[in-house]
Amino acid sequence: MEIYMVGGAVRDALLGLPVQDHDWVVVGATPEALADQGYLPVGKDFPVFLHPETREEYALARTERKTARGYRGFAVHAEPDVTLEQDLARRDLTINAIAAPARGDDAPGRFEPDFAALIDPFGGQKDLQAKVLRHVTGAFREDPVRILRLARFAARFSDFSVAPETLALMRDMVAEGEVDALVPERVWQELARGLMEDKPSRMFEVLRDSGALDKLLPEVARLWGVPQPAAHHPEVDTGIHLMMVLDMSAQLKAPLAARFACLCHDLGKGTTPAEVLPRHIGHEDRSARLLKDVCERLRVPVDCREIADVVAREHGNVHRSESLGAAALVRLLERCDAFRKPQRFADILLACECDARGRLGLHDSPYPQRPRLLAALAAAQAVPTQPLAQAAQAAGRGGKQIGDVIHQARVKAVQDSLPGTAAGQPPPAGM
Structure with a gap:
């Protein structure tokens, strides 16, 4: 032995x-x-x-x-x-x-x-020195998971190239329908591991070059060639922007759920009607609908689904939150379910920061929206809701009326916490 x-x-x-x-x-x-x-x-x-x-x-x-x-x-x-x-x-x-x-x-x-x-x-030692990812024998073609594994290794060893003959073999496997036979759980497992590597964009670049991305995530594959809005560097299309966002998520050490949200937050831009290009009006709702299809197809875990859905719907509002008054800020917190799930909200903001900084020239830029919203949440959380609810009940109020009382108290607390705002000043009109 x-x-x-x-x-x-x-x-x-x-x-x-x-x-x-x-x-x-x-x-x-x-x-x-x-x-x-x-x-x-x-x-x-x-x-x-x-x-x-x-x-x-x-x-x-x-x-x-x-x-x-x-x-x-x-x-x-x-x-x-x-x-x-x-x-x-x-x-x-x-x-x-x-x-x-x-x-x-x-x-x-x-x-x-x-x-x-x-x-x-x-x-293998020679390929390690040359930094090349190369298949061992033709037996590589017998297991389609190896396409995903190689792409994941490309994300881990980002300075390695894929041997031309290996890339050609992967393309043949895709053309022969091998990728179509992959089970959802295994696809998700490899995608999740690739997202957590140091340069996740490399995984998707290799999948795209092999043709596998069109089969596994057509919603993502459609983003290449789609122009960005003028304010978002139109010389970089949406697919390239997505790769920059994913790499920013690795740079900021985001957890898996936030990285998956980064992957899926702009899916709707791949189906933007021609008449609203390149402004991408309404892409948030389209992204959420496409995200649901992706999650069901790949059987994505619930925590990843939930964060990705909120980011898809609300990332634009989070980006604009510096201009929002107290009432609008509290409504945004409520839509994000930040009071019940504050840690999830922190991950949502991290994904939004990755989106904002995943652009040319903005990699090192601050993202003040994140600390401002976290401060607003802290101020609103400090409101003693139980005494307010008891007082409202004693006054004969119930149900939605109690919720309104708590909402207004949170708005006032956020208003009082905003820099340059005098305590007690009425909040401005909301969003």
């Missing part, structure tokens, strides 16, 4: 990056042999075991044979006669097909990789 460290752990170690997970492959063993040594079986589709002490994954060397369309259509062969090179040949990219032999350390049953004796039959 021979053991090797493989995959991303070897790649990241060679790049000098932190190694998060250690993956091992076992050659010349059977499931029974590993079980006899205390390894715990966990694999459903193929034999994977957990080390009895470290709980790291050890997979039997295997080959795969395509049996049907999609990423689940495989027959797996995991027997002692499968060689290490055969196992590496089924992997996606050359930089992930490097193996380091394991050597035992001082702790019984524990292993350390020997990086002085790397096994690299497909030139």
